[in-house]
Amino acid sequence: MSLPLILASTSPFRKQLLAKLNIPFDTCSPNIDESAQIGESPETLVMRLALEKAVVGASQYPQGLVIGSDQVAVINGAIVGKPLTHEKAVEQLTLASTQVITFYTGLAVHNINTNKSETRVETFKVHFRELTPAQIEYYLQTEQPYFCAGSFKCEGLGIALFTQLEGKDPNTLVGLPLITLIDMLALQGYEVLSSRPLV
Secondary structure (H helix, E strand, C coil): CCCCEEEECCCHHHHHHHHCCCCCCEEECCCCCCCCCCCCCHHHHHHHHHHHHHHHHHCCCCCCEEEEEEEEEEECCEEECCCCCHHHHHHHHHHHCCCEEEEEEEEEEEECCCCEEEEEEEEEEEEECCCCHHHHHHHHHHHCCCCCCCCCCCCCHHHHHEEEEECCCCHHHHCCCHHHHHHHHHHCCEECCCCEECC
16 A cells, blocks of 8 residues: 655645545644745755645654655745735846746655655746736736736736746646656656656
C-alpha cells in the first residue's frame, strides 16, 4: 500500500491543482513565519519555505509523503507578494505593465518514514501587455485577485493581461508545479498514474 499524501497548504488553488491528479490526499495547515531573511534570494526563499511547510506538516502525521510549496513573483528585481488590498493590486499591475515578471515556485516532498526531503525550484515567466488604468480597474473589479501573488489569476480572465507565458508547466503559475511533483513522488516510490508504489 502506498504512503498517504499530505498537502501542507491551506491554499484552495493548490488543493484544486493536486486534485487534478486524481489521487487521494489530506491537507494540513503549516503555521510558519514566511518572512524573507536578509539577503535571501527569491529562489532560496521559496525553497526554504516549501521545505519548512512540508516538515511542519509532517509533524502532524505518523507516516506519509508531505508536499510543501511556496511562491513569489519578482518585478524589476523586487519580490512582490499577495496584494491583499485593491490599492496594492493596482500598484502591482501598474508596475507589471509591459514588463516580464518571473515567478519562483519552491516545491518540497518530505518522507515522514525516512525523515528525508527533496526540494526543487521551478521558474515561470509572464510577459505583460501594456495595461491602461481602466483595464487594470476592470480586471481587479472582475476577479478580485487579492490573495494571488502578482495580483492576477491566470486560470481566469487574467490570461488577457499577458502577451506570452514562458515555462515548463502552466500549473507552476497557479502555485503547484505538477509535472515536477509527479517526478518527485516517483522518486519516493509513488506512481501517480496507478496510485500504487513502484517498489
